Amino acid sequence: MGMTMTQKTLADAAGVDAVEVGEVIFPEVNAVSTTDISVQQIDGVLKELGSKKIFDPDRISISADHFHLNNHQKELSRIRQTRKFAQRFKVENYTPPGRRGISHIHNSESGHVIPGDVVVSGDSHASAYGAIGAVGLAVGGTDLAMAMTLGKLWLQVPESIRVTFTGEPDQVITGKDFALRMQRELGPTGALGKAIEFDGNSLEAFPIGDRFIIADSAFECGALTGLMIPHGKALEYLADQTQREAQYYLPDDDAEFADTIEIDAENVEPLIREVGTNSIFGVSGLTKTVPIDQVIIGGCAGGQIEDLYLAAKVLKYREIHEDVRLMIVPGSVQVYRRLINEGLASIFTELGASIHPPTCGPCPESTIASLAPGERGVVTSRGRSYQNGSQVYSASVAVAAATAVTGELTDPRELIAESESSGNGAPREY
């Protein structure tokens, strides 16, 4: 029986020819990524172990990406502790707040992580590394301490589900809508502990931002990781990486998958997930108005330059609704610079949007994403439920931008049709 891409990558990391689903292996990790939210836990375990040094500082990256910007003493102390930790263990790949951006985005941009790698990360969004063909494993602080001490971790080889995206999507149907369609089919536990391997001609055509969103969404179905062959736009994105030579695997023709799902563009519409529930619904089918107070476009999902161009095209020539706070969050400093240098920042600020530095702020409630009781917000990231009577919706950049214009959950196709008839079209071009 052949092996999946996940099995082949893990077998290589474990130094064996083949691995079977269900067996426990000890794969070596090519990279360990941690952030200011888990350094304290790692430090505690390393102290318990009496570890004075870590296995290979060059494979470690530490990013202070969660708590910037912040005014709370506790979070500021965490940033300081993160810096001190990096210095103590001689980790040169330390990213201070505001320097490179969100860990899995800048690690992919810079070539710290490349196709075929096995990466362990303390960030729940680690499966996003699958966008470039790396196996990203989101783990807790104890696992990170193990990986930093031994250079490997324990892992039960997962089954894989194959998800194929086909067809040519409509101009404002994005990878987010495909991802939400998959989530609706699989449900929150449909891929529990499994890997999802993505493929299909739609995927090849998607910009890198959509690939990150799709790979990240595997976690929402309970998956251990999500993985894609690094083809299509991913190759252009990776072209400037120079640090190591990538070696990645394709699944065997006779690889065994636990399930296969095919999603065709014809069946994909702009979708919205009600965060904190399992409800995913089509925005065009709404029977009542859902007013929105805050829209956040960006972060690690929706914060690539192509995403922001799409947002600008939907927003351009229109006023942001007076009741809406709109925030733009580039995913990395590289995107932030392009946002400014290519004129997008002017468009957003003229319309009244705020531009936030690249951080994880849209997710943890410690920074920018919080809502007051009774408020409703739209994010392009996964979003969090705040347990205070507010409601967050997660949707595509196009839906988020259209919603910022109308002040209520809106199908971007309707907004565009309306503006095309008035001469202000918003085609998706890259």
Next chain:
Amino acid sequence: MEKISGVVAIVGENVSATSILSPEYYGESAEAIDPSVVLATASEIDLSENKEIILIVGQNFGYGSVNESVLVALQKAGVQAIIGTDIPHYVYRNGLNLGLPVFVSDAAADNCSDGETVSIDMESGVITNESTGREFPSEARLDFIKRLMAMGGVTSFIQTLREQETEGNV
């Protein structure tokens, strides 16, 4: 043969990580977590009474974050073990790593009620409802998982591996 036991506390389906512990505590040490905040928004169960608890959970318990502070908080609040089905892999994994065993058992989850006393045989995985006398099997565990549980978490396992490497046995 080692057994663990405690009073049953039942939690429903799709209880998120942020419902178990607010993100402001993520990354905090156990000492910094007040047990009264654990599960405070998701359940009427008061985990601050210093009881030994066996938590029986609905599907997708703890979803949404891999931060292990969620499991640390449950331990701090007296949780001895988690029993459930369709538990996210990171909750299962973090529990094992921290020495908070997680058992998969439909039957036990369906046949235990709040306030009853339950014991778990760590070797066989058999779950006994001491209040009713009924026994329930749990899903078979790999030898490695049993070993991790017996060692009380992955830290002891790492120490053992390091000692073996130092002695040239690996």
